[in-house]
Amino acid sequence: MLPQKKIWMDGKLVPWDDAKIHVLTHGLHYGMAVFEGIRAFSTAEGTAIFRLDEHIDRFLNSAKIYRMDLGHSKGELAEACKELVRNNPAKECYIRPIAYTAYGEMGLNPLRSKVSVAIASWEWGAYLGADAASKGVRAAVSSWARIDSRSMPVQAKCAANYANSALAKMEATAGGYDEAILLNTHGMVAEGPGENIFRVKDGILSTPPASSGILRGITRDTVIQFARDQGITFYRNDSTKEELYTSDEVFFCGTAAGIAKVREIDGRKIGYDGTPVTDQMAKLYAEATHGKIKKYEKWLAPV
Numbered sequence: 426m427l428p429q430k431k432i433w434m435d436g437k438l439v440p441w442d443d444a445k446i447h448v449l450t451h452g453l454h455y456g457m458a459v460f461e462g463i464r465a466f467s468t469a470e471g472t473a474i475f476r477l478d479e480h481i482d483r484f485l486n487s488a489k490i491y492r493m494d495l496g497h498s499k500g501e502l503a504e505a506c507k508e509l510v511r512n513n514p515a516k517e518c519y520i521r522p523i524a525y526t527a528y529g530e531m532g533l534n535p536l537r538s539k540v541s542v543a544i545a546s547w548e549w550g551a552y553l554g555a556d557a558a559s560k561g562v563r564a565a566v567s568s569w570a571r572i573d574s575r576s577m578p579v580q581a582k583c584a585a586n587y588a589n590s591a592l593a594k595m596e597a598t599a600g601g602y603d604e605a606i607l608l609n610t611h612g613m614v615a616e617g618p619g620e621n622i623f624r625v626k627d628g629i630l631s632t633p634p635a636s637s638g639i640l641r642g643i644t645r646d647t648v649i650q651f652a653r654d655q656g657i658t659f660y661r662n663d664s665t666k667e668e669l670y671t672s673d674e675v676f677f678c679g680t681a682a683g684i685a686k687v688r689e690i691d692g693r694k695i696g697y698d699g700t701p702v703t704d705q706m707a708k709l710y711a712e713a714t715h716g717k718i719k720k721y722e723k724w725l726a727p728v
């Protein structure tokens with residue numbers, strides 16, 4: 426990671442190297458931290474943040490689920506993200522707001538802790554590799570089930586959820602794969618450790634429903650809107666891993682990963698005849714994020 430100049434901490438921009446917290450910070454010990462992953466892109470009109478509103482809404486909702494009062498309004502948080510990007514050298518960047526239970530109290534009742542909010546930004550290439558969109562990645566179905574919403578709220582983007590993701594990611598990469606695919610506790614396809622998943626079969630695009638225990642991705646919603654606008658038949662439905670193996674196309678999508686083609690799952694090559702729908706979605710995503718499609722300019726917040 427290339428250090429930037431500033432990090433926003435509790436309302437102030439502080440120098441990158443001074444953005445430090447105590448080792449007894451409550452959230453570090455008990456996983457009480459909710460966060461977001463957002464991206465800013467360059468456009469002909471300057472740098473703009475993609476779907477900032479929706480990301481801040483999800484951040485506030487994650488905080489609500491964990492009874493955290495962020496102490497900043499939606500408008501203040503959105504403005505803080507823009508101010509940070511304006512003050513850092515990287516313009517095309519990843520933006521990470523995080524709210525966590527701060528230093529002061531220990532023990533399992535987070536309601537006794539003060540909540541701190543920080544926002545960092547840095548340059549981050551495509552998470553699954555620059556050629557993930559064109560060449561595709563190799564994925565493995567994980568032996569770890571996606572956390573169940575009866576145990577942990579999967580709709581909250583909470584740091585604690587990512588222990589489950591990290592176990593799956595480690596297993597996949599240690600086994601020589603690029604990424605994991607997690608099934609839910611009912612054995613149905615859920616998502617990647619940090620991405621949603623789509624499949625195409627006989628021209629029909631589909632993705633697991635929110636009830637399958639996924640994070641409702643903002644890129645997932647973007648792809649759904651593209652599909653509607655392109656007249657592609659689309660369903661939210663459950664699928665098994667063998668339905669993935671026999672799909673014509675499979676792709677991951679997320680803010681960090683962008684649109685990443687899956688070319689192989691558990692040693693089975695996916696599809697026979699190219700990846701027209703994945704390619705179309707990747708092209709639309711690249712164009713929309715860079716302000717090249719009028720209709721989707723509404724999703725770009727200039728900094």
Ligand SMILES: Cc1ncc(COP(=O)(O)O)c(C=O)c1O
Pocket residue numbers: 462590616617618619620621639640641642643644645678679680681
């Ligand atoms: C578990 C999980 N699923 C899906 C996604 C994709 O969400 P988004 O498209 O909003 O980045 C993410 C990334 O935030 C994630 O962490």
